[in-house]
Amino acid sequence: MHTLAIDIGGTKIAAGIFDEEDKIQRRWQIPTPTTSEGIDAQLANLYREAKEEAPDISGIGISAAGNVEGDRRTVSFSANIPTWIHYPLADKLEALIDHECPVVVENDANCAGWGEYICGAGKGSKNMVMLTVGTGLGGAIVINGELYRGSFGMAAEAGHLPMVPDGDTCGCGLRGCAERYTSGSALERFARSAIRRWPDKSDRLMELAGGNVHDLRGQMVSQAAKEGDDLALYAFGKIGEWLGRTMSALAAVLDPDRFVVGGGVVSIGDILLEPARYNYVRFLEAAAYRPHADILAAAAGPDAGMVGVADLALREARAQGESQINA
Ligand SMILES: [Zn+2]
Incomplete structure (x- = not known):
């Protein structure tokens, strides 16, 4: 099983494919589009590209600078992307990729903190x-x-x-x-x-x-x-x-x-x-x-946020997999 981690910054979007041991397999970087729709479309493209490398991608984690609501799907506010006001980022992306896998959105500081906890100075x-x-x-x-x-x-x-x-x-x-x-x-x-x-x-x-x-x-x-x-x-x-x-x-x-x-x-x-x-x-x-x-x-290095959100996506994918088995 692989996950796709995406870090959306004000000027660039970084993406990486991670394995189940939270190790990065491949990474890319693209400029951040200026509109919400442009960003959504680019995220969907990144997913399709990633699937060519790792067809078993089963979760997407997005690290975003801003306030992410309790549902972990909606960005309520971001200083970097002014059009993200109560923006349902996970819904938009899941629709564009035909609901092939779940999307988790998390605040960038939380992602970095989780990365430090699982493989850095917080271990x-x-x-x-x-x-x-x-x-x-x-x-x-x-x-x-x-x-x-x-x-x-x-x-x-x-x-x-x-x-x-x-x-x-x-x-x-x-x-x-x-x-x-x-x-x-x-x-x-x-x-x-x-x-x-x-x-x-x-x-x-x-x-x-x-x-x-x-x-x-x-x-x-x-x-x-x-x-x-x-x-x-x-x-x-x-x-x-x-x-x-x-x-x-x-x-x-x-x-x-x-x-x-x-x-x-x-x-x-x-x-x-x-x-x-x-x-x-x-x-x-x-x-x-x-x-x-x-x-x-901190000891997890500059990828801490990507590692953290990749792991959160993996947990979400596993939880959804288990609930499907139980259903
Ligand atoms: Zn203040």
């Missing part, structure tokens, strides 16, 4: 929280070995935990959300404010930014931090601190045994994770009298 944990530090802060929660989606598919939006009353305005319209203080954009913002506060120490960051503070990017801050630059280390210390504070808030509700941190900036390793570990304990209730969760860097 072996009982209750895991993954936090992805990207442009924003994504989350995924695994409880007792199952992906936790909430009642309406909206669980694990850790980036929008209200951390600071009346704090910075977030892209979601609320204020003081965690991702305003721990994300790739927060890293850039802390580094820029450090440059303004300590201009006499800003030579290296300003050099990397080509002399313009507004051109400073996260990768430059990472590079300077690896070289030991004070201001870059300060910026990582700040987002690390807020990462740890966010973890302690999540621990008050979920009490996980492991936090997995993903996203581009985690390649910096302990420069980010040590302040996160320190502040997690600092703000953890009854910290002296309870075990502390492990805080680890």
Whole structure:
């Protein structure tokens, strides 16, 4: 049995054929069409192409940036694809492929979290929280070995935990959300404010930014931090601190045994994770009298989301197969 995993991004669609051991057999990439109908048609084409390679494809998993409803079939909102408002993506695709196999749609952060849980840094944990530090802060929660989606598919939006009353305005319209203080954009913002506060120490960051503070990017801050630059280390210390504070808030509700941190900036390793570990304990209730969760860097690599959604598709295909046998 094989599954087809599809990751729909704002600019490109990546697809891969996976076997039952969650190993990728073949991959492609195409540009993302601009209309919902265009995307549906391309997904159907990908399925037909994939079937030529692996005629026994029995499930399709789609990872999408956005909010996926509790039915795991409908995208309620996506910042990348503006026409996806309560869009029945799974119904549309299943109709185009004559209902040959089931389609599961899942939020991209949940897919990456599930990938880490089954074959990355989350492996072996009982209750895991993954936090992805990207442009924003994504989350995924695994409880007792199952992906936790909430009642309406909206669980694990850790980036929008209200951390600071009346704090910075977030892209979601609320204020003081965690991702305003721990994300790739927060890293850039802390580094820029450090440059303004300590201009006499800003030579290296300003050099990397080509002399313009507004051109400073996260990768430059990472590079300077690896070289030991004070201001870059300060910026990582700040987002690390807020990462740890966010973890302690999540621990008050979920009490996980492991936090997995993903996203581009985690390649910096302990420069980010040590302040996160320190502040997690600092703000953890009854910290002296309870075990502390492990805080680890993601390990499943850039394919984590594809692996995760391929596995979810496999489970769905098996469940449907079993219910047909029982019927
Ligand atoms: Zn928010």
